[in-house]
Amino acid sequence: MRIGVFSDTHGFLHFIDKAMKVVEPVDLILHAGDISADADYIREAYNYRVYGVSGNCDTGSDYPGERLIQLEGKKILLTHGHAYRVKHGYERLLARAKDLSADAVVFGHTHCPENTRVGNVLIFNPGSLALPRCGTGRTFGVLEIRDEDIKSSIKEL
Template sequence: MRLGIISDSHGVESVIKEGIFQMGKIDLVFFAGDGIKDAENVSKELGIEMIAVSGNCDYSSVEPTEKILETGNKRILLTHGHRYDVKHRLDKLYYRAKEIEADIVIFGHTHEPQNFVERGILFFNPGSITIPRGRNPRTFGIINIEQDGRVWSEIFNLDKCMVNTR
């Protein structure tokens, strides 16, 4: 299962489309908030399945701020992250992941990419696809869940790469 990961588009639908184009063949897109209307519009326009959560800037959205999903035999926590104070630390998010027995945590909010494993849990923030912080470029991510359960994850620079379709 090949998952495209996008966050923090903040009103710019065109960059979501560009990111999806650069991802190559994907099975599903996860959107980690702040631009949920962008995600909904692009999903309809391109006819692709997109699972999205609301962020702190998605004021009129009725979507929840977190979703727990099972895909590729992995439990995924999708959240924007603002309710877990991810700009300052990740301990609240880690304990939530442990509580629900998540294998993968996808979050946004910081506009800075993160991709690491902590005690068996993949923490993945694709960064912002429009407004990066911390001298980072505009980024998106891909998580691939192999049939044998192995997971690889990578963050890509929107402006510099064309992703292969491993």
């Protein structure tokens, strides 16, 4: 299973369109918030199954703050990250992932890509397609679940 991962798109639909041309084909998309309406855009424009969450800029969104998604025998915690104060470290986020027995946690908020394993948990932030930080360009992610493993990569537009 191949999964496109976006976050912090902030309504910049033309960057989503560019990323979709690069990431396809995928089986589904994860959107880690800011702006959750962009997840709706991907679903409608590209006819993909999309799992999204609300971020700190998603006032009035109907999307949940986090989701635990089971795919191909793996549990992925999807959240924006602001409720876990990810700009100050990943301890709270990692504790939540461990509480849920998640194999991976996908988040955003910092606009900085992260692709790290802590023990047996993948900590994955695709960065931002709209407003990159940390000296990177516009980035998104790809997760591939196969052979009972999750492979992860960050891609730059």
